[in-house]
Amino acid sequence: MSALDLLIAAGVAFLAGGINSIAGGGSLILFPTLVALGLPTVAANVTNSVAQWPGYLGGVAGFRAEYAGQRSRLVRFGAVAVAGGTAGSVLLLTTPSEAFDVVVPVLVLLAGLLIAVQPLIARRLRDADAPRRDPAWLYVALFLATVYGGYFGGALGVILVGVLGIGLHRLKLANALKSALSAVTATVTLVVFGLFGPIDWAVVAVAAPASLVGGFLGARIATRIPVTPLRVLIVVFAVAVSIYLFVRI
Template identity: 80%
Template sequence: MSAVDLLIVAGVALGAGAINSIAGGGSLILFPTLVALGLGTVAANVTNSIAQWPGYLGGVLGFRPEYKGQRGRLLRFGLVAVLGGTAGSVLLLTTPARAFDLVVPVLVLMASLLLAAQPLLTVRLRRAEDDLRDRDPAWLYIVLFLATVYGGYFGGALGVILVAVLGLGLHRLKLANALKSALSAVTATVTVIIFGIWGPVDWLAVAVAAPASLLGGFLGARIATVIPTTPLRVLIVLFGVLVSVYLFVRA
């Protein structure tokens, strides 16, 4: 990448980090930017995954008070996330790049639609919060595994998926949101290790995108309470749909 390309990556990563803090969906911005700058879809995906890893750690730190009394659940769910993230990462690296080229437009479109549906999911989950559950249903572990497989393979809007799954399983939206950050961090850490060793990572892009994403996440958290998220979510969803159409045509 040229110096100009790296400046573009840094700027987009800064915005993606902020978007993740404010509304979610930052991957839908950075991933297509890397593709547009000449990276293959698999290389762009693994580079994007590693570049956004610091932001997940920041989210975990922000939710520390919510994890009190949840050590056992975090360990159980964390193990599921390790297994799922590993399976998804290995699946990405061991299947032909052509297969990813064919499926990624569908994944981007699905992630965009999930982001669009996030407010409706939140409303439904809040209505179900009165029905608290002490035990985790067995199906929750299966669905969490599938969700983290998706997270290891692609990961766009993984947070939305995890909040929905955990909210339905635990009927506690605030806890679901906190656990979402922890499981996203675990899945991302797995992908960093696997992709970092065996993946076609553009480390120069990571070097500028990772700190920019971290700074963007910090700034986004500061301004999240003073700007409306709905218009931003609409723009991200529209952009994601356009990207999926482009990738369909490109494939």
Template identity: 80%
Template structure:
């Protein structure tokens, strides 16, 4: 990549980090940008995943208070998330890149739908809040595994999926939000290791884009209460639909 391309990648990563903090869906901005800058789709996906990793750590730090008394649950869910993230990451690297080229437009479109449905998911979870709490159901572990396999393979809108699954299973929106960040971090860390050793990561892009994403995530968290999320979410969804159409045309 040229110096100008790296500047573009850094600026978009900064924006993606901020979008992740405010509304979610930042990966849907950075991934197509990397493809447009010339990276093959698989390389763009793994580079995007590694670049986004630092922003998850900030999310975990922000929910520290919510993790009190949840050590056992975090360990159980974390093991499932690690297994799912590893499975998805290995699946991405071992299937033909042509297959990913065919699947990725569908995944981008799915992510757009999930981002659009995010307010409905949060509202449904909030309506169920205060329900009977007890032992975590077996189906919840299975659903978390499937969700994190998706996260390891592609990852767009993974947070929305985890929020819905955890909210339904735990009946507590705040706790679901906190665990969503922790499990996203676990899945992303596993992806970082797998992609770092075996994936076609563009480390030059990561070197300039990852710090920018971290700064953007911090700035977005500070501005989250001042920025209207609905117009931003609409813009992300429309952009993702356009990207999906472009990727469909490339197949």
């Protein structure tokens, strides 16, 4: 990539980090940008995953107070995330890139729709009573969600909040656990893709710190700006990207 391309990638990564902190869905901004800059779709996907890894760690640090008394649950759910993230990452690297090209427009569209319905899920869960034990189906759902996260990852946080919210009936805790499990899944993809994936390390070098700074600043302003207009913009952009990728195929 040229210096201008790297500058564009860094700027979009900065925006993606902020969007992840404010509303979620930053991957849906950076991934198509990398494709537009000339990276093949699989390379753009793995580069996107690695570049946004620092932002997930920042999210975990921000929720550290919510993890009090959750150690055993974090260990159990984290083990599931390691298994699911590994399976998804290996699936991406061992299946033909043509298959990913066919599936990715659907995944982008699904991620956009999930972001659109996230407020509805939150409202339905806010007043529900919490179960005494984690239901067995929750572990299966978390495994499938993190397989998706290892394979593509766009709007993984939205999926995890929905799954954890339904299983635990505690939306605030679900949001905190979402950050931890996203970080675990992202760490797995970092290792797998770092060893075996077609990563553009020049992009990572500029996009990772930009994503971290954007995520930090986004968290600082998250309570000061209206989320709904940003959510609408992300959904519209996701639909447009999905259509573009369908046509591109």
